Amino acid sequence: MKRAQIPEHLIDVAAALFNRLGYRAAGVDQVIAEAGIAKTTLYRHFKSKEDLIVAVLRRIDEHYRSEMRQAVDSLGLEGKPRLLATFDFLEGWFASEAFYGCPFICAAGEYCERSSAIFQESVMHKRLMVAYFEELARAASFDDPRRIADEINLLHEGATAVAHITGDPGAARKAKSAAARLMED
């Protein structure tokens, strides 16, 4: 492996591991074993496990939002259907093997202090998600794009939690149908 790829590879491996086992349950020894790098190398790139977790969350945030944008844009829809398409993206995620609930909710649950960098990373991600929904709602010419964005967000979070616990990706479709009716008025 090229040296320049190490940090990214490390983050990818760590993300998968934290996601699958939990942030506290997965140790740095497991991360380096799976990544095939030395512990010294990990600690050269990240000053602590917490630092690594923050990097992981930041990467997941970027990846998640850009993937969602791309999925939504690729359908060439406008207005309400564009907003509703975000739920189709959700369903694909829920059905994937790598789905173990929202990584940010899980991380915030494990690092409970609001002041922790990990919790704050989750706060930031959720803010950006609502901002995206508001952008879509504004483009769809809703009277109150803020309210629509909040409601889409509630349904996204709800669907994610429900799919996590029940294991049923269909939660996304139910949320989509609810969202469609909320946008009718």
Added chain:
Amino acid sequence: MKRAQIPEHLIDVAAALFNRLGYRAAGVDQVIAEAGIAKTTLYRHFKSKEDLIVAVLRRIDEHYRSEMRQAVDSLGLEGKPRLLATFDFLEGWFASEAFYGCPFICAAGEYCERSSAIFQESVMHKRLMVAYFEELARAASFDDPRRIADEINLLHEGATAVAHITGDPGAARKAKSAAARLMED
């Protein structure tokens, strides 16, 4: 303290600690210190930490559902307003100091394996919640009480996640208003 009270007291203390610090982050040493009992005593009542966590979740489930029932019943409402009253209960919870997100979502996030007794306890709780919502929807004479229950559930889960991350209890009111519109049709 009376001997008969020990198990319950232990569960209460553990529940508060797990909730505040996280299930893996809070150790049994902290639990026994806060509860003022000996470690031997804890392990006489619970064969392992996992066993204690299951007992904690079972207690939270019973407590949560009975408190919600009581809060909803006390208002003497019928039909849709009765369903909507569940969101007022949520708001009270969100505003309390003991709110650190949904204990079941957090627990399931830390003990990721679906087969684990802890995860299954969360599955059970969520099932019972939907059953309660369906009971209310049926009493309100909805054409499709199952669908209404699922939607109320989505909004409850969404509001809980949003309130957890943003720290804003107002998520409950937004979810309530969305629920009200979903029940109009």
Added chain:
DNA sequence: AATTATATGTACTAACCTGTATCTTTTGTC
């Protein structure tokens, strides 16, 4: 009052954790 069951206290095990120190080997650059 005697007996039985349970709680306490202390010490301990054995594993695991994050993070560091040290030294050797590899890699990229001039």
Added chain:
DNA sequence: GACAAAAGATACAGGTTAGTACATATAATT
């Protein structure tokens, strides 16, 4: 090819973890 930076390997420190052993004390029961 020489030199510097970074990766590897190994070992280790210092702390925490869940869980147990055992001897003593305190309840509850008969």
